[in-house]
Amino acid sequence: MSSFKNLLFVFADQMRAFDMGCAGNSEIRTPNFDRLAGAGVNFTHALVNSPVCTPSRGTILTGRYPIRHGAVANDLPLGDCRTVADVLKEQGYSTGYIGKWHLDGIPRDKFTPPGARRRGFDYWAAYNCSHEYFREDKYYLDSPVPEQVSGYEPEVQTDLAREFLRENRDGPFALYLSWGPPHDPYPDVPERYRELYRESGITARPNVEVPGRTAMARRLDYDRSIADYYAAISALDTEMGRLLDCLEDLGLAESTLVVFTSDHGDMLWSHGMLKKQVPWDEAVRVPLLMRLPGVIAPGSQSAALASAVDLVPTVLEFLGVEHDGQDMDGSSLTPCLAGDGGPESVLLMDLMKADESADQDIPEWRAIRTRDYLYAETVGRAPWMLFDLDQDPFQMRNVVDMPGYAEIQADLVRILGSKLKDARDPFVPGVQLVERMGLGPLWRERERVQSGAVATGGGSGASDARIAFAASDG
The missing domain is CATH 3.40.720.10 (Alkaline Phosphatase, subunit A)
Structure with missing residues (x-):
């Protein structure tokens, strides 16, 4: 044993x-x-x-x-x-x-x-x-x-x-x-x-x-x-x-x-x-x-x-x-x-505007979660949301850019920036990111399949597609 x-x-x-x-x-x-x-x-x-x-x-x-x-x-x-x-x-x-x-x-x-x-x-x-x-x-x-x-x-x-x-x-x-x-x-x-x-x-x-x-x-x-x-x-x-x-x-x-x-x-x-x-x-x-x-x-x-x-x-x-x-x-x-x-904090992210985020027209985002706050930015480091989780546990009142939270927001911006640096995340639009990562051809093939233009089959790789299929959300 x-x-x-x-x-x-x-x-x-x-x-x-x-x-x-x-x-x-x-x-x-x-x-x-x-x-x-x-x-x-x-x-x-x-x-x-x-x-x-x-x-x-x-x-x-x-x-x-x-x-x-x-x-x-x-x-x-x-x-x-x-x-x-x-x-x-x-x-x-x-x-x-x-x-x-x-x-x-x-x-x-x-x-x-x-x-x-x-x-x-x-x-x-x-x-x-x-x-x-x-x-x-x-x-x-x-x-x-x-x-x-x-x-x-x-x-x-x-x-x-x-x-x-x-x-x-x-x-x-x-x-x-x-x-x-x-x-x-x-x-x-x-x-x-x-x-x-x-x-x-x-x-x-x-x-x-x-x-x-x-x-x-x-x-x-x-x-x-x-x-x-x-x-x-x-x-x-x-x-x-x-x-x-x-x-x-x-x-x-x-x-x-x-x-x-x-x-x-x-x-x-x-x-x-x-x-x-x-x-x-x-x-x-x-x-x-x-x-x-x-x-x-x-x-x-x-x-x-x-x-x-x-x-x-x-x-x-x-x-x-x-x-x-x-x-x-x-x-x-x-x-x-x-x-x-x-x-003390957790990095959250959505790297590609696709599927549900595309359906809801939400651009790529990054967020920092602490015990007390959720802060998120969209691509371009644009402030998107800030929730005071103690006062607003169901995240219904967005206080981003409000004067009373300016100091807290500035601290969260700093933490997010540090996390992104540690993760080596350039925080760019997803279509740029996949090109930087050498994933452009795979992404374009994925998009062709999702559009119904390419077929699937029991093959061993992306190029093995044979017959059309309707892709569902992941």
């Missing part, structure tokens, strides 16, 4: 921090997420650095900001950098990845073959990007012919995860499981979970505005979409329970670090918006639960400003794996469990 701890890292897609019982939401049913929090630590103010799928997923796996791992927008591939799986594989771990990947460029239904493009993961039951939760032919193993499966996607993925745990029980193992929900389409949830919220009233957050500003917001029913979002989370909660039970049945609960988080949140009608790619809390705050018996005290809470760049160094320290942290932008959160306050 290895002296290293095992890792089960589970993340949802587009799940907000607020929508669990352990987060104080009494209207949603999440007994197993609550069980996980009760047995470990709940980071109550966890953030993602870039609230959109591909950039955030790259950060979760590398500990780097998107501008340093290269996947600066949806459907751009992860650059040439080490992942957590690369590090763990070198230490003898059996590594596995199940679910949505979204780090291999275009087309979205492409086959990612065994080898370097799987970024250190050996076992593979994944697809690049899809949110068709009852589709039967989406998984790729080691053949370009997709596997035929049936049932609700998170249930199938959890079955595969349980099988991986059984087959690798002698360890050490590191399994990353990426569930697609509660990312829209919101109604695509088994009916038994939708029924849980059929008649129950759901209290809207104070900043909810309907009708919304986006075309999607005008098409969807407000009450039903939130109820279905809750239903999807309850469905995931059931699957989390199955995973925790499996670890206990196999005698692995004491030796396995369990992590649960999300790649970003969902505005879900707050400020009249849906989805993500903006700096408000609904898009950037995510759940972050960790359990490691004997190391993490049960029922712990930390209000530290944890963020996605911190996940890799934190995981490696908990597992007892030494590494050179110089290639990462984050730092371990383990001191926070001993009372350390954690980071």
